[in-house]
Amino acid sequence: MTRKENILEIIYSVADELGMKVMCDMNIIGGGLYHPDDNHDSILTVLKKKSDKHIVAYHEMYGNHPSFWGWYLNNEINPMDSLDYKQAHFWRQLWKSVANKCHAIAPGSKVTISPFFLLDKEEFRGFRYQSPAEYEAWWFNTMKESDIDVLMLQDSGAEHLSFFTLDEREPFLAAAAKACQRAGKEFWVNVETGQVEADNWAEALEMEHNHSREWAFTQIDWLKQKLLLAAKYGTGIINWGYYPFMNPKDEYEAEVDGQKVNADNRKANYEAYKNYIESLTDNIPDGLLVQPKLQGTLWFLEAGMENKDMATLEKELREEITNQRNLGFTYLWICSTSYYFTAEKK
Template identity: 35%
Template sequence: MHVLSLILAAGYIAAAPPATDLLRVFHDEADRAGLGIWVDVLPGGGALAGETPLADAVRAMSTYVHSYAARYGRHASLRGWYINQELNPLRPGQEPDSSWWRGLWRRTVEEGKRARPGAEVMISPFFLLDEDGLRGFEWLAPEVYRTWWSETLGETGIDILAVQDSGAEHLSLSTIDDRRPMLSAFAQAARDHGRAPWVNVESGHHVADTWPAAVAAEFGGTARWESVPAEVFARKLDLAAELGAQVINWGYFPYQNPLAEDGPWLPSADTAAAAAAYQEYVALAKARGPLFRATLWWLPGGWGAVEEGTVRRLVRQQIAAQRKLGVDILWLINTPHYFERLAAAEAGLQ
């Protein structure tokens, strides 16, 4: 099965054949700025293990990483691979899913490093804070996460375990004390294998005062999402520092994006609010130093059709804005979508 087939099966929408090699633009501009790039390998949620034979998923992944490295490997900015799979937490011994995922991830590490020697392989899982199961998922104790992820790192060789710090629910009502045991468990799983802990310190949250209200808003389609205030984000950074962790970020897009132009990323729904939040974060960075090493850029399907000069200018502007917050890695997702369609267009298949 081709990468594109798996993407479409997961609900990704096909776009017109790209007029611009968007990924080359990113690599060119990252090279120019002295930044690294992580690219995602293969999207898919937890159901992928039950729907796709492991051999097919491994074949698609291997074809992709080797083809990507062959095309863009001359760029110094190609630093690593992001395993773009978020699955509901598994218990130790929960089979066959545990073995399926570890088998895929082990081969991703092997083939990713074979295609790009020295590359980092990163994953960013979540945990659940909903102890009462109001959202319909089972809550697991921190030690369960530590055991499963320690076993997983040992079997796969994944380099970077960057846990999402907000919990799957991303609720404003969750406190640092709520999160600390979970983050500590992931940090210990990394240390079990001599790896430095990483934390994905998230800067967007669902604003809610109580769990029942949050669940009702989520399932009723009325959830209110906002930028995490700078003073709260500072406390989240303090927790990451307490754990000795390197920091990456989800939430800059769309919640702190200061640019009015919509670029090849999630645009801000409220440009004025995002620009104000960005300035708060710049002030925070000036006061305490770099905030995060990388932030996630999701590449929507239509941006390959935009003229290259426009894309290059916008990417360059965004890099300049993010450097003020400490970014030295561009974390790109939806790259298989672009790569596969570009290759198909060049082969005359579209």
């Protein structure tokens, strides 16, 4: 086992000890794998072969761990026009191949995906606005055809703007939940704890144009409302935003869009959320499907960790995972795993 591979081994081993579940991203990454002028059959053949090799080798290395729970398709795309059959076919065929291989090599494991939606009705940013009904139709067909197990919808829209209301977001959560229900799949919500602070579209567009978007933690009262909405529709709640806005470690250097995040604020955010979950009872409130709390967070493993002393690194990883567990997190949602494990070298 190489030093890089040992880092993932440590994560799975600590998760075993703490009774946590790990989902890892794949080696087929990004939303730009499809190009209209490509020979799609040829591209799919290459990607499927590459993915199959990775899945088999990765599972041979880590699949014996009790914490080995599932896989994450790290392809963030917005549903394309309903008449774009070629692109829909491309993604559905790719995801079906990946999901089928995951299920065959690790029966009972879950394949997940975390897409976004667009709330830009006026199309200020140049992307076509699509109605919740269009999302429902596209994701129903996709979940039905692809064998993905869990759709984890980002709750803030692709724009991540603070002025979006719950009333604007809810129809998209309802649509995705209905799509999953019709397809016999699970629907989770990715409740984001970071947002771009803006009062309106004019301010947001100016900041985007000037590359000066103001990112901030979703303050706890607002986060509670977002969690209540998520628990109304999702049977699971996952998160982006712990990194970089809630990690309490001094050594962690966080930034978003080049903007550094103050460590003291992160500690305060961590404690505010911890106080919130400690106020919850064991009962699921009426009208909700789960308790309104986060069950895990997206964790991008930093490149270069393998250069650290292994004893020091194991201590740091254990602290990272324990901090998440102390917030009630069950799932370790790890990304950049293909940096630490490359099947092509096997």
